[in-house]
Amino acid sequence: MNFTERLIEYREGLNLNKKEMASKLEVLPSAYTMVENGSRKPSKKFLYSLVADSGKPEEYWLYGISDEEYRKTRDVAKSTRVSLEQIAELKLLDNLDDLFKDYKPNNVAETLLIAAIKADLSYIIQPNKEDE
16 A cells, blocks of 8 residues: 555545545645645645644655554654754754753752753754854
8 A cells, every 4th residue: 555545545534525634634625635646745744744633653654664563663752853853944942952941850860861861862953063
């Protein structure tokens, strides 16, 4: 089964027509129809809306990877990485310390967790060497 077949099956399972599905995913009906017909690839926004609505991972929609296989092989930080990449792309955050500047840990466990999160995510938000 390919992407368009999974999309049609999902829409039909919801008992929606194409226009209703487009509205549900917050895309233009013409754009939805082109994606469902296979004449256009889904945009990131389309794909992220589909993932959010369905609860199925991007890998399911793009490659048909089952939920079981996804759980075995998934990148455990993917959602966080994608969110931080979007934050960086929109220039909403200059560095990782800004993300936690107002948070005051209440105990050792919170302090350790914040330190671990910052260490794991530091590779995503880095100063652009070309701008210096």
